[in-house]
Amino acid sequence: MNTLLTPLSVLIAVPLIGFLFTLLAKDDDTTGGRNVFSVTILTLVSNLFLLWRIALNLDTDKRGLQLLETYNWLPYPKIDLVFGIDMFSLLLIAAIHISLIIGLAGIRRRDQAKKSLYALSLLFLAMINGLFISADIYSFYIFFEAMLLPLFLLIGIFGDIKRQVIVSRFFIYNFLGAVFLFIATAVLYNHEGHSISLSAVSRLDLSPKLELCVWGAIFISFLSRIPIWPFHYWISSINSAVRSPLVFNIVNLIPLTGVYGFIRYCPEAAPDNVSYYFYILEIIAIISMLFIALIGLINKDVQYKIFSFMTVYYIMYMLGALLPIDKILINIGFSLFAFIIITSTLEMLTAYLEDEQDDKSIGAHGILCRVPKLSFIYSFLVLAAVGMPVSSMFLNNFVILSHLFSYNIRLGILIMLALLLVAGALIQELYVFKDNSNITEDTVCIMDISAKMFSWLIFLSGLLIVTFINPLWFIGG
Amino acid sequence: MLIEVFLFLVVAGVLPIAIKGKRLSFVYLFLLTISIASLLGYFYQNWQMGTKDNFTYDWVSSPYYPIKIHLFSNFTHYAQIFPFFLISVIMIVFNCFSKIEKRKLEQNGLICLNLAALIMLICSENTIQLLVSACVIDVLGFYIINESAARRKYIFYNLMADMGLFMLFALIWGYTESIRLSDFGKYFEQGEHRDLVCILLLLCLFIKSGLFLFQTPLLNWNILNMRTIIVLTFLSTPISGYILFAKTLALLPLSKYSEPLILFFAYASMAWGGIGAIIMDNLRSKLIYLNMILSGLIYALLNAGLTPEMPMFASLILGGFLLAGSLLLVALGSSNEVYVSSMGGFIGNLKFTFLVSLFCLLAYIQILLQLSQTYYFIPIIALGLISVSCASIWSHIYFGQSNADERVLALLKNPPFIYWGILLGLAIYVLTQEGEPQGKAFIVMGGVLLAAVSRIFNKIILIYDNEHVQESDWFSDFYHYFVIGPVKVLGRVLWLTIDFLIIERTIIYALRNTVNLLISLFQKIHTQAKWAYPFFLILGCGMIYGSYILAVGR
Numbered sequence A: 001m002n003t004l005l006t007p008l009s010v011l012i013a014v015p016l017i018g019f020l021f022t023l024l025a026k027d028d029d030t031t032g033g034r035n036v037f038s039v040t041i042l043t044l045v046s047n048l049f050l051l052w053r054i055a056l057n058l059d060t061d062k063r064g065l066q067l068l069e070t071y072n073w074l075p076y077p078k079i080d081l082v083f084g085i086d087m088f089s090l091l092l093i094a095a096i097h098i099s100l101i102i103g104l105a106g107i108r109r110r111d112q113a114k115k116s117l118y119a120l121s122l123l124f125l126a127m128i129n130g131l132f133i134s135a136d137i138y139s140f141y142i143f144f145e146a147m148l149l150p151l152f153l154l155i156g157i158f159g160d161i162k163r164q165v166i167v168s169r170f171f172i173y174n175f176l177g178a179v180f181l182f183i184a185t186a187v188l189y190n191h192e193g194h195s196i197s198l199s200a201v202s203r204l205d206l207s208p209k210l211e212l213c214v215w216g217a218i219f220i221s222f223l224s225r226i227p228i229w230p231f232h233y234w235i236s237s238i239n240s241a242v243r244s245p246l247v248f249n250i251v252n253l254i255p256l257t258g259v260y261g262f263i264r265y266c267p268e269a270a271p272d273n274v275s276y277y278f279y280i281l282e283i284i285a286i287i288s289m290l291f292i293a294l295i296g297l298i299n300k301d302v303q304y305k306i307f308s309f310m311t312v313y314y315i316m317y318m319l320g321a322l323l324p325i326d327k328i329l330i331n332i333g334f335s336l337f338a339f340i341i342i343t344s345t346l347e348m349l350t351a352y353l354e355d356e357q358d359d360k361s362i363g364a365h366g367i368l369c370r371v372p373k374l375s376f377i378y379s380f381l382v383l384a385a386v387g388m389p390v391s392s393m394f395l396n397n398f399v400i401l402s403h404l405f406s407y408n409i410r411l412g413i414l415i416m417l418a419l420l421l422v423a424g425a426l427i428q429e430l431y432v433f434k435d436n437s438n439i440t441e442d443t444v445c446i447m448d449i450s451a452k453m454f455s456w457l458i459f460l461s462g463l464l465i466v467t468f469i470n471p472l473w474f475i476g477g
Numbered sequence B: 001m002l003i004e005v006f007l008f009l010v011v012a013g014v015l016p017i018a019i020k021g022k023r024l025s026f027v028y029l030f031l032l033t034i035s036i037a038s039l040l041g042y043f044y045q046n047w048q049m050g051t052k053d054n055f056t057y058d059w060v061s062s063p064y065y066p067i068k069i070h071l072f073s074n075f076t077h078y079a080q081i082f083p084f085f086l087i088s089v090i091m092i093v094f095n096c097f098s099k100i101e102k103r104k105l106e107q108n109g110l111i112c113l114n115l116a117a118l119i120m121l122i123c124s125e126n127t128i129q130l131l132v133s134a135c136v137i138d139v140l141g142f143y144i145i146n147e148s149a150a151r152r153k154y155i156f157y158n159l160m161a162d163m164g165l166f167m168l169f170a171l172i173w174g175y176t177e178s179i180r181l182s183d184f185g186k187y188f189e190q191g192e193h194r195d196l197v198c199i200l201l202l203l204c205l206f207i208k209s210g211l212f213l214f215q216t217p218l219l220n221w222n223i224l225n226m227r228t229i230i231v232l233t234f235l236s237t238p239i240s241g242y243i244l245f246a247k248t249l250a251l252l253p254l255s256k257y258s259e260p261l262i263l264f265f266a267y268a269s270m271a272w273g274g275i276g277a278i279i280m281d282n283l284r285s286k287l288i289y290l291n292m293i294l295s296g297l298i299y300a301l302l303n304a305g306l307t308p309e310m311p312m313f314a315s316l317i318l319g320g321f322l323l324a325g326s327l328l329l330v331a332l333g334s335s336n337e338v339y340v341s342s343m344g345g346f347i348g349n350l351k352f353t354f355l356v357s358l359f360c361l362l363a364y365i366q367i368l369l370q371l372s373q374t375y376y377f378i379p380i381i382a383l384g385l386i387s388v389s390c391a392s393i394w395s396h397i398y399f400g401q402s403n404a405d406e407r408v409l410a411l412l413k414n415p416p417f418i419y420w421g422i423l424l425g426l427a428i429y430v431l432t433q434e435g436e437p438q439g440k441a442f443i444v445m446g447g448v449l450l451a452a453v454s455r456i457f458n459k460i461i462l463i464y465d466n467e468h469v470q471e472s473d474w475f476s477d478f479y480h481y482f483v484i485g486p487v488k489v490l491g492r493v494l495w496l497t498i499d500f501l502i503i504e505r506t507i508i509y510a511l512r513n514t515v516n517l518l519i520s521l522f523q524k525i526h527t528q529a530k531w532a533y534p535f536f537l538i539l540g541c542g543m544i545y546g547s548y549i550l551a552v553g554r
Helices: A007-024 A034-057 A087-107 A115-133 A137-146 A148-158 A163-192 A198-203 A208-223 A232-241 A245-251 A254-265 A272-298 A302-321 A326-360 A372-385 A392-407 A409-434 A451-469 B002-018 B022-049 B075-097 B104-122 B127-144 B148-176 B181-190 B194-209 B216-223 B226-235 B237-247 B249-254 B258-279 B283-304 B311-333 B351-375 B377-398 B406-411 B417-433 B439-454 B458-464 B467-471 B474-526 B532-553
Strands: A066-074 A079-085 B053-060 B067-073
Touching: A007 A034, A007 A066, A007 A079, A007 A115, A034 A087, A034 A115, A079 A115, A079 A137, A087 A115, A087 A245, A087 A254, A087 A326, A087 A451, A115 A137, A115 A148, A115 A245, A115 A254, A137 A148, A137 A163, A137 A198, A137 A254, A148 A163, A148 A245, A163 A208, A163 A232, A163 B474, A198 A254, A208 A254, A208 A272, A232 A245, A232 A272, A232 A302, A232 B474, A245 A326, A254 A302, A254 A326, A272 A302, A272 A409, A272 B474, A302 A326, A302 A392, A302 A409, A326 A372, A326 A392, A326 A451, A372 A409, A372 A451, A392 A409, A392 A451, A392 B127, A392 B148, A409 B148, B002 B022, B002 B053, B002 B067, B002 B104, B022 B075, B022 B104, B067 B075, B067 B104, B067 B127, B075 B104, B075 B226, B075 B311, B075 B417, B104 B127, B104 B226, B104 B237, B127 B148, B127 B226, B127 B237, B148 B181, B148 B194, B148 B216, B148 B237, B181 B249, B194 B237, B194 B249, B194 B258, B194 B283, B216 B226, B216 B283, B216 B474, B226 B237, B226 B283, B226 B311, B237 B249, B237 B283, B249 B258, B258 B283, B258 B377, B258 B458, B283 B311, B283 B351, B283 B377, B311 B351, B311 B377, B311 B417, B351 B377, B351 B417, B351 B439, B377 B439, B377 B458, B474 B532
Parallel strands: none
Antiparallel strands: A066 A079, B053 B067
């Protein structure tokens, strides 16, 4: 298929067009950034509508990528761009769009709402959409690396503290991952003489040595994106440095790309030769989970707590995805859908609280005591995050964990311990925010969120509850 | 039928959120109280008529993970729900007539929602429904507790228990591929890690019910008002612990450790509860410790064969509630004085209150004696502990010289009829349910009265004055120093050594310095340094030679 205006290519094209429009849009003191904001929102909503149309055309019982599209890019060397989508990718793309809308809502009242931020966010969106619909290794590699450019600029321009140091770390780690994936992609291409679909990588007939090298490179490249020890440090330092909720949400999608890479490259079972990598990965993953969860528990920075929470969950999803069971993929997808929305909203509200704290020069203790709307939403989100039955995370995580327990009970117990620690860290923070022991009539309090924002957050909470009430709607549940 | 009750309770519980304005709130509060009381009547009528239906909602109809929500109306469920429904209605009425409660409507709404969640828990036929309702009860409990200091440990302990239950049900599902409680048998055939499952299950339930070693979150409730404490102890997480225990009883024979563990925790809770009820000065703490005796007793009896659908179970819950209610009357009559050491000689002004307390205790004694006919010494131990505790409490409250301050003495009077009337009525109902009061019950009652009047527990007042005993929280300190403290230290050490020392100060610095070195080297090369020319010359020659070797070699 070589037609340009097919649904999947439009998923990439719309944000790119939006990107161009934001660059062209008039943005001065008179417009107050409303033009670019409207263009960005319109782009995101249009894509969400398109996703809904695509979802209607997907056969939920069918395995593998659907609606495949191929573009002949280069005749020699013969490189095609192949796109395809399944319900898992679709859920992730939808969650990313919602996450960006949440981030946009969070920066509306801040000085940071600048044209470049909107434009780069849309460019990032186009690239990450491309990654999630890539069906072959070349397309995957291109988008895997292309998304780093807007990210690099976003962190460089909008990272608040120690910007240069952070950007250099970002470069070092991601460059490392990029080189390894490039080597693996080039070797696989040379071996086969043409590009390979993602699901076929694990079935290739390679010599044992080559297999070890290629899979080693693939593992390192994806691990460099996930905050697994020792790669966690660069993402954690970015998280602590970024104060803009939109940039924070975008940065926190990087680990998702690593997890997604593992899921697509090892769909059911990786070759026997590389089983050692899996053992090593499991050990490192568990150590990282416990390590980051423990640091999250003692760290007083709420953003670090959110980061540790996200990391532990991402690693759990990765371990779930590596199990040789195909049917839990959709559970991971739907759990991730709620997870991304919850963490994005939590981050947005945390940034709001920190702003208010700075403005009023007050501490975090009891900050939620006199703001009923904000307190209600924040409590709801924390309860959802720790696994209470208010979102699709509850049931889907139940399924994922039960498979992990069946696979290896010790692994399962350690994962649960890490989940408990990060849940404890979040609850601890909520308690600090709601602690009214020192609140008196004269205590300075922050401003509650506006009615418009409250309605939007209620809508999101409702969406989460809908995902709980009908947790498997996409497969006719 | 239960589905109608359930839906009504949910709507009645959610509506207070939308109610604004004082007058409208008052009207709704009145309507809510009347309608919930009528609903109880409707429920009781259907129970007596034996109305049955099998309401099932297909929550998830996927072939992989079928989940159904069951709300079957049958005798078993009616019998289990009844005591909690009755207690809920009584507490709604008490809240409604309370002069000091500021959140009447909100509290009553939460009680309705909590009852709905309890109904769902009792009707559970699968682990998911069980988990969901247990978690909802926890969240509602969190909102019923309106003091942040009382919330902290409650939410941590219950989160831990919920995650433990989540883990073990996920583990069981992983083996049996079924979430039905009736399929626990399959785990007998296929399941591994049986000891882990049983021990984890029991610890989670003990945490929920606040048994020995895990009573700290319940003890933190002693800053709440008495009504809230009663709501929490008789309708919230401790109760969900009992029900979960009864529902998962089939799993316990899997491990040889289950029985000793249950017995140890049950008896230790009864003993610790008895000691606490005697030595604590705070009336609210006494109430919590008395409930601890009840919790221990219930676990021991459930283990011995008592089931929640038996009338004796309902009577036992109501007996415990009556005793707690009798302490509530004292607090109401003495203008919310909570320290027993600041009471004494109240018999003159609180005659009715004392009379109702007598009936309440008689009903409780009668129930325990009835239970002893089947379960022998277990209820007798509880009876002994409760009798001694009550004798001590009454002795300090009603007899002897008054230590109350002028404000309390001036306002000392029996609480309004609505409070003592309801409790008296309930005590008489429980007594008549169990047949004619036995002679033994009167003998025990006489003994308690004698001990109270003779003030043989007079010396305990010395312990009331001991600040260390009254304020110390040994178990909490133990967890703080031996569990939480080391975990935090470990986290800090890891952060300092791995993150800071190894990654930040070693790897990152090394990389940065290497890059800086390379940059400075190339900068120097590109300047007009004299040694740059020979260096480049040698480098170029080396590259030509290398290329030549490679080409010839090939």
